[in-house]
Amino acid sequence: MQRLDLPPSQAHPLAGLFSERSGVSLALVAMLSMGAALYAALLYAPTERIQGDVQRIFYFHVPLAWTSYLAFFVVFVASAAYLVKRAPLMDAVARSSAEVGLLFTTMMLITGSLWARPIWGTWWSWDARLTTTLLLWFIYVGYLMLRSSVDDEEKAARYAAVIGIVGAVDIPIIHQSVVWWRSLHPESVVLASGGPAMPGSMLTALLVSLAAFTILYVVLVLMRTRLELARVDLRALRRRALERVA
Amino acid sequence: MFLFAALTIVWVVIVGYLVVLSGRLSALQRELDALKRQDSWTEDEDAPR
Amino acid sequence: MSRANGRSPFFRTVNTLVWRDLLSEYRSREILGGGIVFALLTLVVFNFAIDLRLESAEEVAPGILWIGFAFAGMLAFGRSFAAERERGTLDGLLLAPIDRGAIYLARAITNAILMCIVELVSLPVFVALYNVRAAWGELLLTTALGTIGFTSAGTLVAAIAANTRAREIMLPVLLLPLTVPVLIASVKATAVALGAQSVEPLPWLQLLLAFDVIMVATSFLVFEYILDE
Numbered sequence: 001m002q003r004l005d006l007p008p009s010q011a012h013p014l015a016g017l018f019s020e021r022s023g024v025s026l027a028l029v030a031m032l033s034m035g036a037a038l039y040a041a042l043l044y045a046p047t048e049r050i051q052g053d054v055q056r057i058f059y060f061h062v063p064l065a066w067t068s069y070l071a072f073f074v075v076f077v078a079s080a081a082y083l084v085k086r087a088p089l090m091d092a093v094a095r096s097s098a099e100v101g102l103l104f105t106t107m108m109l110i111t112g113s114l115w116a117r118p119i120w121g122t123w124w125s126w127d128a129r130l131t132t133t134l135l136l137w138f139i140y141v142g143y144l145m146l147r148s149s150v151d152d153e154e155k156a157a158r159y160a161a162v163i164g165i166v167g168a169v170d171i172p173i174i175h176q177s178v179v180w181w182r183s184l185h186p187e188s189v190v191l192a193s194g195g196p197a198m199p200g201s202m203l204t205a206l207l208v209s210l211a212a213f214t215i216l217y218v219v220l221v222l223m224r225t226r227l228e229l230a231r232v233d234l235r236a237l238r239r240r241a242l243e244r245v246a
Numbered sequence: 247m248f249l250f251a252a253l254t255i256v257w258v259v260i261v262g263y264l265v266v267l268s269g270r271l272s273a274l275q276r277e278l279d280a281l282k283r284q285d286s287w288t289e290d291e292d293a294p295r
Numbered sequence: 296m297s298r299a300n301g302r303s304p305f306f307r308t309v310n311t312l313v314w315r316d317l318l319s320e321y322r323s324r325e326i327l328g329g330g331i332v333f334a335l336l337t338l339v340v341f342n343f344a345i346d347l348r349l350e351s352a353e354e355v356a357p358g359i360l361w362i363g364f365a366f367a368g369m370l371a372f373g374r375s376f377a378a379e380r381e382r383g384t385l386d387g388l389l390l391a392p393i394d395r396g397a398i399y400l401a402r403a404i405t406n407a408i409l410m411c412i413v414e415l416v417s418l419p420v421f422v423a424l425y426n427v428r429a430a431w432g433e434l435l436l437t438t439a440l441g442t443i444g445f446t447s448a449g450t451l452v453a454a455i456a457a458n459t460r461a462r463e464i465m466l467p468v469l470l471l472p473l474t475v476p477v478l479i480a481s482v483k484a485t486a487v488a489l490g491a492q493s494v495e496p497l498p499w500l501q502l503l504l505a506f507d508v509i510m511v512a513t514s515f516l517v518f519e520y521i522l523d524e
Contacts (some may be wrong), residue, residue: 057252059269064256083520103263107256114252139471145468149459155523159455160367162517163469166451169513170473177476180498181483216260223267237281 024221030212030219037063037169037212045205057115059205061214064108071101071217072136072168075143079164082157086157088232089225091157094164095147096224100217109135128182132175139167153235308393316375316383326374330367330413331483335365338421356425361478363417365471368410368445372453372502373466375406380457395519399450403514407446412437433488433496441481441504442511448473451514454521476506486488 040060048055078094081087112130113123123132141162150156198206320326334514341359368378386399418438422429449470480499 040394054248056249058253062257064375083517100263103259103340105257110255111252114248115253118248135472136477138468142465142469142472146455146459146465149461149465151460152285153456158520159458162451162520164453165446165517166473166510166513169509173502173509177479178503180502219262220260221488223264223271227267227271227274230271230278234278234281236275238279241281241284 020045023219023226026219026222028131028213033208033212033215037209040205040208046199051119051174054118055114057111059209060213061108061111062113062206063113063210064104064111065211067130067217068105068108068133068136068214071097071104072140072171074221075101075164076168079161082161083165089229091161092171092196092225092228093221094142094161094233096221096228098140098143098160098164099224100220101221102137102144105137105140107134109137116124126182128175128179131178131182132171135178136171138165138187139163139171140146143167196231298475300452304396305321305394305397308397309401309404312388312397313404313408316401319325320375320405320409323378326371326409327412329374329411330371331416333370334363334367334413334417335420337366338424342424352391352425353427353489353491354486356421356427357482357489357491359425360417360421360480363421364442365445365478367417368406368442368449369410369453369466371413372406372446372449373456373462373505375402375409375511376453376457377462380443384478389522391496395522396515396520397466399454399515403447403450403511406450407442410442411439412445414442426487427491430488430490434507437481437484437488437496437500437503437520440500440507441477443485443507444477444481444503445474447507447514448477448512451518451521454518457520476502480506 037059041056045056045059047053049098074097076093076096078090080091081093109130112133115122116125147156147160149151150159305439337358343361344356348392376420383428418429418434421427449466453466453471456469457463460464480502483492484499484503486492487494487499
């Protein structure tokens with residue numbers, strides 16, 4: 001039976017990426033790599049001399065930070081692509097990356113806090129990276145709030161895309177301003193990632209974890225995008241059903 | 247201790263999100279399939295022979 | 296179109312729009328009045344909220360000043376688009392063959408002028424209330440650069456927020472994170488202008504300038520995507 005038109009989710013060359021089959025295999029890869037990261041972070045990596053075992057949070061905190069920013073970069077690219085081509089797939093990717101990005105940013109901030117407390121004695125320090133990430137968190141929240149506060153789906157996608165672009169362009173400026181602002185407060189302890197020279201095993205553990213979280217990010221975005229595309233299809237079908245009744 | 251708390255939070259959040267996503271995905275899929283079957287049924291009726 | 300008296304049609308359009316907006320604001324004066332009152336109120340109320348001993352006033356004062364400007368600005372931006380929607384004039388604009396960027400630029404310039412008027416009234420009051428001594432050249436320059444930055448982002452965000460369900464909430468939620476560089480740099484440079492810090496103001500002013508250029512350019516480019524065709 002010939003369908004007269006493709007559902008919106010299939011009308012894009014990249015749509016095949018978001019099928020069930022690729023999802024399942026990638027999910028397996030993600031599980032394996034996260035398992036490897038756990039092993040590397042908790043058992044393989046040596047215990048840090050000064051900070052002790054708490055330092056192992058670093059193997060989650062840093063990859064979470066990296067993926068948080070990667071996620072917003074993807075929001076940026078997808079938003080720009082959406083404004084140019086108006087493909088529902090691009091909008092779905094942008095929204096999904098924002099959701100996953102918000103999740104990862106939240107975890108990054110929480111792990112940062114849990115790491116800071118035993119080491120620095122405070123739950124929060126206005127450290128340049130933490131502060132910039134906190135602002136990124138707010139930009140994510142604003143992006144998602146905007147999406148839910150516009151009734152028209154097409155308008156919501158457009159407005160969100162604009163914010164995605166402006167936000168992404170702004171983040172480097174925000175970072176620079178916070179760094180300069182911070183440099184006037186030298187009393188903060190600048191905690192280098194693992195110390196001045198990281199032993200090879202620590203670096204390996206970090207890289208494993210970095211790869212694992214990146215794969216996890218990709219898998220989560222794929223799943224969320226698939227969900228979003230299904231919603232888009234559902235809306236289109238419902239609209240068609242309504243038109244037929246009318 | 248703090249490392250344990252951090253680990254727990256990260257895993258709970260990730261697994262939780264996965265569970266929520268899968269749940270919503272399967273619910274949507276079911277609704278989608280139901281609508282598609284309705285759709286194709288009526289389309290067969292109108293399809294030219 | 297011919298280039299009459301050496302000005303391109305684009306800038307003539309912007310000019311016309313700006314004068315039209317300023318004129319209608321002059322007749323109603325609601326944005327200006329509200330903005331000034333709000334800014335002055337903020338300066339006064341913060342005095343109660345933060346325990347200011349007169350010696351440390353100049354360290355806290357710049358922050359209070361810019362919070363006042365930011366709130367008054369957001370009020371003004373929100374109101375200007377709300378007024379436009381009520382009057383229904385935006386649809387008329389869209390029907391005309393005007394460059395979409397011109398609409399943005401005109402709106403941004405209008406908002407900037409209104410904000411500047413609010414600031415020009417507030418600054419002397421501020422200097423008097425908080426008993427600070429100002430290097431007026433630096434202070435005015437900082438205020439101008441900061442205003443341009445805040446307004447360029449604010450106009451874009453206000454245009455978006457005006458079409459949302461909870462527009463009074465969406466405007467600050469979206470705008471404040473984006474304008475953090477403006478707030479940081481303006482407060483720092485103002486502190487220098489008030490003699491509270493003896494650091495070099497130039498990097499902050501350069502940051503403001505960079506923000507202004509980038510934000511105006513980006514907003515100008517993406518504004519058309521906000522408008523319905």
